[in-house]
Amino acid sequence: MRNLKLIIKREYLARVKNKAFIVMTFLSPLIFVGMIVLIAYLVNLNSEERRIVGINDESGMFVEDFNDSEDVQFIDLSKIDLEAAKTIVREKEYYGLLHIPQLQENTLPEIEFFAKEAPTFGFLTQMEKTISDKLTNRQLITRGIDVDLIAASRAKVEIGIQNFSGEKTSKMSTYVKMFFGGAAGYLLMMFIIIYGNMVMRSVIEEKTNRIIEIIISSVKPIHLMLGKILGTSLAGITQFIIWVILGGVMLTVVTVISGMSMAELHGPQQQAMEQISDNELQQLVIDIAKLPMLLLLVSFLIYFIGGYFLYSAIYAAIGAAVDNETDTQQFMLPVIIPLMLGIYVGFFAVIENPHGVVSTVFSMVPLTSPIVMLMRIPFGVAWWELTLSIAILFITIAGVVWLAAKIYRVGILMYGKKPGYKDLYKWMKY
Amino acid sequence: MDHLLVAENVSKQFGNFTALNDVSLEIPRGSIFGLLGPNGAGKTTFIRIINQITLPDKGRMLLDGHALRPDDIQHIGYLPEERGLYKSMKVGEQALYLAQLKGLSKAEARERLKYWFDRLQIQDWWDKKIQELSKGMAQKVQFVVTVLHRPKLLIFDEPFSGFDPVNANLIKDEILQLRREGATILFSTHRMESVEEMCDYMALIHRGNKLLDGEVNEIKRRYKSNTFEVGLMSGDSDALRKELEEKFHISDTDFKSINDDLKLQIQVGENSSPNDLLIFLTSRAEVNHFVEVIPSVNDIFIKTVTTNA
Numbered sequence: 060m061r062n063l064k065l066i067i068k069r070e071y072l073a074r075v076k077n078k079a080f081i082v083m084t085f086l087s088p089l090i091f092v093g094m095i096v097l098i099a100y101l102v103n104l105n106s107e108e109r110r111i112v113g114i115n116d117e118s119g120m121f122v123e124d125f126n127d128s129e130d131v132q133f134i135d136l137s138k139i140d141l142e143a144a145k146t147i148v149r150e151k152e153y154y155g156l157l158h159i160p161q162l163q164e165n166t167l168p169e170i171e172f173f174a175k176e177a178p179t180f181g182f183l184t185q186m187e188k189t190i191s192d193k194l195t196n197r198q199l200i201t202r203g204i205d206v207d208l209i210a211a212s213r214a215k216v217e218i219g220i221q222n223f224s225g226e227k228t229s230k231m232s233t234y235v236k237m238f239f240g241g242a243a244g245y246l247l248m249m250f251i252i253i254y255g256n257m258v259m260r261s262v263i264e265e266k267t268n269r270i271i272e273i274i275i276s277s278v279k280p281i282h283l284m285l286g287k288i289l290g291t292s293l294a295g296i297t298q299f300i301i302w303v304i305l306g307g308v309m310l311t312v313v314t315v316i317s318g319m320s321m322a323e324l325h326g327p328q329q330q331a332m333e334q335i336s337d338n339e340l341q342q343l344v345i346d347i348a349k350l351p352m353l354l355l356l357v358s359f360l361i362y363f364i365g366g367y368f369l370y371s372a373i374y375a376a377i378g379a380a381v382d383n384e385t386d387t388q389q390f391m392l393p394v395i396i397p398l399m400l401g402i403y404v405g406f407f408a409v410i411e412n413p414h415g416v417v418s419t420v421f422s423m424v425p426l427t428s429p430i431v432m433l434m435r436i437p438f439g440v441a442w443w444e445l446t447l448s449i450a451i452l453f454i455t456i457a458g459v460v461w462l463a464a465k466i467y468r469v470g471i472l473m474y475g476k477k478p479g480y481k482d483l484y485k486w487m488k489y
Numbered sequence: 490m491d492h493l494l495v496a497e498n499v500s501k502q503f504g505n506f507t508a509l510n511d512v513s514l515e516i517p518r519g520s521i522f523g524l525l526g527p528n529g530a531g532k533t534t535f536i537r538i539i540n541q542i543t544l545p546d547k548g549r550m551l552l553d554g555h556a557l558r559p560d561d562i563q564h565i566g567y568l569p570e571e572r573g574l575y576k577s578m579k580v581g582e583q584a585l586y587l588a589q590l591k592g593l594s595k596a597e598a599r600e601r602l603k604y605w606f607d608r609l610q611i612q613d614w615w616d617k618k619i620q621e622l623s624k625g626m627a628q629k630v631q632f633v634v635t636v637l638h639r640p641k642l643l644i645f646d647e648p649f650s651g652f653d654p655v656n657a658n659l660i661k662d663e664i665l666q667l668r669r670e671g672a673t674i675l676f677s678t679h680r681m682e683s684v685e686e687m688c689d690y691m692a693l694i695h696r697g698n699k700l701l702d703g704e705v706n707e708i709k710r711r712y713k714s715n716t717f718e719v720g721l722m723s724g725d726s727d728a729l730r731k732e733l734e735e736k737f738h739i740s741d742t743d744f745k746s747i748n749d750d751l752k753l754q755i756q757v758g759e760n761s762s763p764n765d766l767l768i769f770l771t772s773r774a775e776v777n778h779f780v781e782v783i784p785s786v787n788d789i790f791i792k793t794v795t796t797n798a
Contacts, residue, residue: 065589073578269573273631276540276567277590279559472542474571485504 062278063286070290074257075297084298088305110154110182115144117161120197124189131182145173154178157186167194232346236437237410239350243359244405244430248398251366251429254295255374255394258288259387262378262471271471280468285460288371292364355436358445365452366429369459370394376463379470380478380486389479401430413438423448425455462487493518493642493673494539499548501534508534510697511548516642516675516690521668523688523705524677525790531697532677533570536644539675540567552642563592566640570647570677572631574619581615584634591638598637605633609659625656632660636667643667646677661687681787691786693793700793705786712784712792715757717766718742720750720778729773736769748777 074080109129113136116122125133134153136144141158148156155174162168170190172178196206262284265271274283377390404427408417413435422432422440428448432440469486470478478486494516501509509531516522526532537543539550541557550557552564575583581602588598606612609629619627628651636643645664649657665687668674676688684691684705692702701708723729729751733739738756746752751774757766763781770776784792 062590065586069586073575077577265575268576269569269571270575272542272569272571273567273573273587273634274590275542276565276569277562277587280542472537 063282063289066278066283066286067290067293070261070287071293073261074291074294080294080298084301085305088302088309091306092309111151112154113144113148113156115139115141115156115158117159120162121159121190121193124193125186148173159190232349235346235350239347239355240409240434240437241406243355243436244402244434247359247363247366247429247433248402250295250299250363251370251398252395254291254367255371257294258291258371259374259378260384261287261291262375262467263381263384263387266379266471266474267383275471280471281464284372284375284464284467288368288375291371292367295367350437351439355433358433358436361449362429362433362452365449365456368456369425369429369452370398372456372460372463376466376470376483379467380473380483381470382474382477386477397426398430401427405431405434409434409438419444423451425452428452491518492516493553494675495551496535496538497548497551499535499538499545499550501531501538501543501545507697509538509545512694512697512699513548514692514699514702516673518673519668519671520689521664521674521676521687523684523691523786524675524694525679525681525684525691525786526694527679527794529696530694532694533646535694536567536569536646536675536677539642539644540565560592563638564641565644566591566635566638566642567644568631568635568646568648570650572628574627574630576620577618579615580617580619580622580630583619584630584637587634588637593638601637602633605637609633624651625653628652629656629660632663636663640672642673642675644675644677647680648676648678649680649683681785681790685786693790695794695797698797700797701789708789709784709786712789713781714784715759715763716782717755717757717763718744718778718780718782719753719755719770719776720744720746720748721753721770721774722748722750722777723774726751732773737766744778746778750777752778754782 110131111134112131113134114122114125116135116137119137122133122135122137127133131154136147136156139147144156144158147153155172155178158171158173160168160170172183172186199206199209265274373394377387377394380390381387401421404417404421408415408421409431412418418431418435421427422435422444429452432445432448436445465487466483470483476482492515494514496512496514499509499512500507512531512535514535524532524535534543538545539552539557541559541562552561578586584602585595585598588602589595593601603612606615611626611629614622614626614630619630622630632648635645643664648660648664652660661683664674676684678684688705690703691705691708693700703711721729730739730753733753733755737758740754742752742754744752755766757763767776767779770779
């Protein structure tokens with residue numbers, strides 16, 4: 060036990076004192092915050108430009124329906140003919156010219172937009188809608204239908220979703236759940252790959268440095284392997300905590316310095332939210348608050364530890380089997396495939412039906428369960444399912460660590476030969 | 490005799506490959522024991538079994554009269570042939586870590602390291618990283634780490650490979666000093682001259698089998714062939730050679746001499762003594778040189794290995 064502690068300490072310090080680790084840890088949040096600021100700045104810059112659009116409406120029917128907004132200003136050029144209007148628009152460098160010809164009976168007018176560059180899709184849609192509405196109304200009126208009556212009888216339906224215990228949810232809440240589950244699952248996968256690789260590289264380093272035999276004449280190989288895995292996981296947790304703290308601090312500092320409010324920072328999102336009614340915005344906040352956050356956090360920790368242990372034991376065995384990093388390629392596929400499968404099952408099957416057969420099975424299979432189960436948790440998972448999944452995971456870990464330790468024990472003393480799967484199987488039996 | 494380490498019928502198989510086949514050895518306390526064998530003979534496997542890195546399939550190892558226990562690693566110091574250190578770790582930090590893994594407390598380890606660093610005059614390496622040191626320098630650090638916990642049994646696998654002559658000599662003296670202080674030393678090597686020079690006992694392993702073992706001098710006596718190297722001055726060398734050829738088994742040889750001698754190796758038959766040869770020679774010529782040919786460990790090694798091939 061004393062030796063295990065010594066190894067954990069050394070491995071932890073070796074990771075944490077590494078220059079690349081320090082640079083990554085402290086630079087990543089800077090880059091991250093920098094990106095956010097840059098994007099916010101660029102978005103603001105983009106929308107600050109106010110477009111001026113000329114309208115040449117020959118019938119004069121539509122022009123008053125185009126109202127100026129924050130980003131578009133309309134100028135009425137109906138009094139002059141089309142060619143003169145075009146010249147003005149070109150000379151004054153307006154965004155474009157909308158030309159609506161005289162209406163003919165029973166045919167739709169050929170409306171045209173003249174501009175140097177093609178207009179954005181959103182702008183075009185908006186203009187089309189304005190004209191269509193006006194025309195539709197006009198045609199309804201000519202056919203003797205009371206427009207106000209239609210407006211009055213229009214019904215907007217929203218299906219309220221409620222579970223049997225009376226908790227209300229909404230469509231919005233499904234998106235919220237998808238977002239939080241997906242983010243947690245994705246983060247877990249990244250963490251497993253990054254820190255599993257670190258374990259593997261450290262095993263290879265000991266092998267190529269030839270210090271391995273000196274060490275294992277003092278400690279049991281399994282202690283060295285476990286110490287390495289544990290020490291590296293602590294380094295990972297350290298990095299994660301530093302990121303969370305640093306990211307929070309820097310975001311606050313940047314916000315204060317630039318005088319931007321948080322709402323402004325999230326300009327694009329805010330615009331999206333304006334389209335959602337206040338009621339729905341409220342619902343969003345309620346939905347986030349209603350997520351089983353504590354359960355999600357605790358499960359993230361449990362599944363992180365479980366998933367990381369499972370995979371880093373495999374990574375350690377791979378590291379022990381080879382002499383250098385290029386030889387690891389052939390063994391990486393069985394590691395990457397289940398991780399990818401977990402992510403894909405999560406993004407497609409879980410979102411389609413969180414409690415379907417595929418989702419349930421993959422949240423039990425130990426190689427994919429950490430990712431898939433994390434994505435399912437926001438949708439509500441029965442306690443027995445969660446317990447069973449964790450139990451299967453940890454029993455598998457015991458088995459995989461045991462097998463990995465066998466490969467590790469033999470592999471670390473093997474030099475020169477590039478082993479295949481057959482050799483690994485043989486080593487398990489030594 | 491008092492034996493520190495006893496191997497009883499140790500066997501080890503790797504798949505179809507027999508690394509050790511029923512090997513029994515006794516290593517006397519306080520001796521320097523040479524474990525000889527060509528590459529792939531099973532020396533490293535034998536040493537790994539002592540270090541409990543590998544477990545034997547059959548047989549057992551006894552240290553100090555009891556079967557090996559996990560905490561015995563504190564009493565063993567091992568310098569493997571494939572040796573290295575963490576490249577990016579500082580020398581002092583690394584030595585402290587390795588010493589603590591052998592069961593020393595941090596304070597104890599620091600004190601002893603200071604003693605050894607002073608002794609080998611490497612004090613100013615403490616804060617250097619291994620990657621800044623040369624290979625020979627790193628080996629000095631490894632040597633210190635191997636002996637720091639004052640083990641009863643020291644195992645050196647090809648200890649002098651990688652050392653320059655000056656440092657090799659320094660390390661040799663340190664090993665002899667450790668023996669004087671009571672340590673038992675097991676050498677694994679295929680460099681015969683170091684066995685010749687330092688070992689009291691030796692064992693020869695070939696393809697997993699022990700071919701011979703015992704005291705070095707006793708083995709040499711066993712392998713001597715009653716052959717003598719002689720330098721003779723005679724008026725008629727050709728006639729003398731002819732006469733000798735009839736009576737003895739002779740062959741040409743060469744050695745340094747100031748005279749224009751007839752230089753021969755003469756093997757005396759089982760029934761006659763060196764004196765008989767000497768009397769015969771003095772009656773025919775002037776004897777300037779008369780030395781018994783003692784088989785070198787190298788000769789014994791080659792002879793044993795080739796006859797058993």
